[in-house]
Amino acid sequence: MLERRVQGTVPEKPHLRARTPGGEPLYEECLTRAGFDGPFSMLYRQHRPHEAEPDAVNAAFAAPERASDGKLLRRHYRSRDVAERATPAEARTALLVNADVTIGCARPTGPDATYFVNADGDELFFVLEGSGVVRSPFGDLPFRAGDYVGVPKGVLHRILPTAGERQAWLWLEFRGALAVPARYRNAVGQLRMDAPYSHRDFRAPALTAPRDEGLRGLVVKRRGAWHGFRLAHSPLDVLGWDGAVYPFVFPILAFSPRVGQVHLPPPVHATFEAPGALVCSFVPRPLDFHPQANPVPYPHSSVDVDEVLFYANDAFTSRQGIEAGSLSHHPAGIAHGPHPGAYENQPLEPLTREIAVMLDCSSPLDPTTAARAIEDPDYHHSFRA
Numbered sequence: 001m002l003e004r005r006v007q008g009t010v011p012e013k014p015h016l017r018a019r020t021p022g023g024e025p026l027y028e029e030c031l032t033r034a035g036f037d038g039p040f041s042m043l044y045r046q047h048r049p050h051e052a053e054p055d056a057v058n059a060a061f062a063a064p065e066r067a068s069d070g071k072l073l074r075r076h077y078r079s080r081d082v083a084e085r086a087t088p089a090e091a092r093t094a095l096l097v098n099a100d101v102t103i104g105c106a107r108p109t110g111p112d113a114t115y116f117v118n119a120d121g122d123e124l125f126f127v128l129e130g131s132g133v134v135r136s137p138f139g140d141l142p143f144r145a146g147d148y149v150g151v152p153k154g155v156l157h158r159i160l161p162t163a164g165e166r167q168a169w170l171w172l173e174f175r176g177a178l179a180v181p182a183r184y185r186n187a188v189g190q191l192r193m194d195a196p197y198s199h200r201d202f203r204a205p206a207l208t209a210p211r212d213e214g215l216r217g218l219v220v221k222r223r224g225a226w227h228g229f230r231l232a233h234s235p236l237d238v239l240g241w242d243g244a245v246y247p248f249v250f251p252i253l254a255f256s257p258r259v260g261q262v263h264l265p266p267p268v269h270a271t272f273e274a275p276g277a278l279v280c281s282f283v284p285r286p287l288d289f290h291p292q293a294n295p296v297p298y299p300h301s302s303v304d305v306d307e308v309l310f311y312a313n314d315a316f317t318s319r320q321g322i323e324a325g326s327l328s329h330h331p332a333g334i335a336h337g338p339h340p341g342a343y344e345n346q347p348l349e350p351l352t353r354e355i356a357v358m359l360d361c362s363s364p365l366d367p368t369t370a371a372r373a374i375e376d377p378d379y380h381h382s383f384r385a
């Protein structure tokens with residue numbers, strides 16, 4: 001989904017016979033999207049990557065259980081009330097689901113004990129609290145609070161949270177391909193000069209020399225279930241890679257916000273898109289500058305989408321009673337807008353310090369049992385003056 005990068009040593013053309021510096025055969029692995037029509041990467045390995053044998057898996061994926069009460073209401077979930085789990089793989093907890101996307105959170109206390117492949121979709125984390133490293137055959141990719149962390153579908157990896165730090169991550173899984181909005185690209189695929197970010201804002205893993213952590217366990221999530229495998233060799237045996245599919249980090253504060261004379265609608269904050277979902281980043285910025293501008297968003301009925309907001313701090317201009325880690329769900333079918341007092345409390349400061357991730361989802365979202373357990377039951381009524 002990003003620009004092509006090359007690390008390490010790669011043969012002069014794809015699909016040639018090649019050897020390691022020690023004279024052993026070099027094995028090319030092609031990771032391709034949309035069949036063979038989409039973005040791809042090629043990894044050059046010391047060992048054949050397709051020797052994994054089925055094996056027992058110690059834990060089962062907690063498949064999301066839909067738990068809608070059938071009522072059309074605005075909802076608020078406190079994601080930091082979700083229980084901590086031992087590993088990032090186990091900690092991925094679905095809160096809102098539809099056919100296109102899973103919206104959840106993860107609060108791991110330690111590193112993945114095995115390698116993990118999510119073969120169900122592209123993943124995007126937003127790190128509210130904590131830091132760590134995504135380790136994959138592409139190399140190590142450090143992340144910290146305020147980062148988006150993208151892990152493409154099918155990429156073997158292991159997440160290692162920094163020891164001793166509390167972790168709180170938003171977790172998103174997309175059934176279709178996650179990408180930078182097409183309108184930000186020019187005809188040759190570069191990010192346009194007027195895009196809200198540049199290629200330099202995206203960080204890729206740094207490939208190191210092949211290594212063996214001694215781990216051979218692999219868990220593959222496919223069709224909502226975990227499948228165990230045993231690897232024949234260390235999967236971190238890559239001498240070079242070349243391609244446009246790899247884990248990445250994008251710091252939310254690298255997003256360059258748009259400001260208008262009067263209020264601009266949320267898609268100006270579009271950061272990533274996938275079929276059925278648009279991800280927008282709200283970051284600190286000056287407010288609208290017309291002398292009579294109303295910097296508070298207008299109440300609206302965006303009748304074709306369910307809107308979800310994940311708040312990274314408690315400073316959202318139009319909302320009260322939310323906290324860092326709050327997740328609001330405003331379903332299509334009922335209007336939503338600012339909390340009482342947002343208009344009346346003007347004049348506001350000329351700046352907003354809000355940091356939030358928004359998703360517009362084109363299919364209705366259902367809460368899970370995990371979401372219902374952390375729901376703020378008074379939220380819908382908090383909009384009454």
Ligand SMILES: [Fe+2]
Nearest residue numbers: 300302307336
């Ligand atoms: Fe909205």
